[in-house]
Amino acid sequence: MLSVEEALERLLEGLSPMSSERVPLADALGRVPASRPVAAAHDVPPFANSAMDGFALRVADGGAARRVIGESRAGGPPSPVVEPGTAVRIMTGAPMPVGADSVVPIEDASEFDGSMAVQGSPRPHAHVRDAGHDVAAGTAVALPAGPTTASVIGLLAAMGQAAVEVRRRPRVAILSTGDELVPVGAPLGPGQIHDANGPALAAAVWEAGGEPIILELAGDDPGEIERRVREGAEAADLLIVSGGVSVGEHDHVRAIIERLGALDFWRIAVQPGKPLAFGHVDGRPVIGLPGNPVSALVTFELFVRPMLRRMLGLLGDGRAHVTARIDEEMAKDPARRAYLRVRLCADGAGYRAASAGGQASSQLLPLAFANALLVVPEGLAATVPGDSYEAIVTGAVE
Numbered sequence: 429m430l431s432v433e434e435a436l437e438r439l440l441e442g443l444s445p446m447s448s449e450r451v452p453l454a455d456a457l458g459r460v461p462a463s464r465p466v467a468a469a470h471d472v473p474p475f476a477n478s479a480m481d482g483f484a485l486r487v488a489d490g491g492a493a494r495r496v497i498g499e500s501r502a503g504g505p506p507s508p509v510v511e512p513g514t515a516v517r518i519m520t521g522a523p524m525p526v527g528a529d530s531v532v533p534i535e536d537a538s539e540f541d542g543s544m545a546v547q548g549s550p551r552p553h554a555h556v557r558d559a560g561h562d563v564a565a566g567t568a569v570a571l572p573a574g575p576t577t578a579s580v581i582g583l584l585a586a587m588g589q590a591a592v593e594v595r596r597r598p599r600v601a602i603l604s605t606g607d608e609l610v611p612v613g614a615p616l617g618p619g620q621i622h623d624a625n626g627p628a629l630a631a632a633v634w635e636a637g638g639e640p641i642i643l644e645l646a647g648d649d650p651g652e653i654e655r656r657v658r659e660g661a662e663a664a665d666l667l668i669v670s671g672g673v674s675v676g677e678h679d680h681v682r683a684i685i686e687r688l689g690a691l692d693f694w695r696i697a698v699q700p701g702k703p704l705a706f707g708h709v710d711g712r713p714v715i716g717l718p719g720n721p722v723s724a725l726v727t728f729e730l731f732v733r734p735m736l737r738r739m740l741g742l743l744g745d746g747r748a749h750v751t752a753r754i755d756e757e758m759a760k761d762p763a764r765r766a767y768l769r770v771r772l773c774a775d776g777a778g779y780r781a782a783s784a785g786g787q788a789s790s791q792l793l794p795l796a797f798a799n800a801l802l803v804v805p806e807g808l809a810a811t812v813p814g815d816s817y818e819a820i821v822t823g824a825v826e
């Protein structure tokens with residue numbers, strides 16, 4: 429059996445980042461910026477302005493009272509020049525008047541008869557935001573690695589960038605196989621179940637930064653699977669097949685990948701999800717995941733998510749890895765590394781994990797409530813109450 433690391437290394441080998449495309453900011457959320465920095469065409473902010481509502485004045489010309497000769501408001505007409513003995517009423521974001529070097533907040537001033545007086549002694553440059561104090565013109569701004577956030581989009585907008593260069597989303601074809609499957613929405617006949625993997629893997633692909641293409645269900649008929657695999661390899665950058673990859677009489681996926689291209693079949697020392705098929709059809713990577721929904725989603729998390737991230741030019745799995753204590757005994761296969769479905773909560777300075785429910789690879793309900801996978805190493809037959817293990821945080825932690 430391969431270790432998780434060995435399998436991952438082989439899966440990532442030979443993957444390279446997608447080409448890039450320009451998208452408007454409105455479509456940029458979650459997209460991954462292509463590495464090149466964005467040049468600041470102008471200062472942000474473009475002009476010196478006030479950080480407070482108050483009075484703009486020149487500190488050096490002292491005086492107990494200054495005549496208020498006009499105002500400077502954000503977006504308003506140019507304000508009068510500040511001469512000795514005068515001040516200009518100013519609003520947050522309004523340009524600093526020529527001649528002024530400081531802002532006295534309204535709270536620190538008194539006003540009477542068209543004049544103002546400062547309480548205390550104003551400091552030069554107080555409450556003044558210089559031109560470029562956020563981003564100076566000409567700076568090459570390297571955007572943070574990883575999916576674009578609301579704040580990155582805000583930064584780009586402030587810089588006057590209406591569009592951003594991002595990695596193309598890897599297109600991922602998803603094929604569910606099995607004679608027992610019917611699409612969700614259709615009624616169940618005897619012995620039938622709804623296809624859970626198709627919708628679940630499509631969502632996981634979106635979450636990882638890819639774009640899913642859900643193929644029509646294939647039964648356990650080799651001809652039908654072969655047609656769909658060809659279709660997927662043609663339409664997508666990567667193809668995921670779920671079900672039919674193990675050694676049962678009706679498991680045809682491996683033979684088909686082998687016939688159409690090249691195949692590696694691995695037993696990975698991982699629980700859930702031991703069998704995994706990996707190959708290429710028409711130069712496109714094809715990965716066969718186990719059919720049990722929990723196995724399919726956990727192996728997606730461990731293997732396919734890092735592949736998609738690599739195709740987006742990103743490293744690792746993009747998850748927080750923390751250490752969590754568990755106070756119960758959860759059984760596992762000692763021969764494999766287990767990824768147990770747990771609920772994680774913050775506990776003082778650390779984290780505590782509790783089983784999210786049954787750990788069978790067919791039980792989606794506990795997986796749906798889990799917010800982490802607890803990584804319990806090979807060699808152990810169960811978690812040891814009171815011990816701490818690595819946890820991969822997959823959802824929100826309260």
Ligand code: AMP
Nearest residue numbers: 604606623624625626671672718719720
């Ligand atoms: P298989 O890998 O084809 O041997 O399937 C293993 C188990 O997963 C069986 O109980 C299948 O019914 C179930 N299964 C396979 N594909 C799906 C799917 N797309 N959605 C839900 N369950 C599935």
Ligand code: MG
Nearest residue numbers: 606671672719
């Ligand atoms: Mg099957």
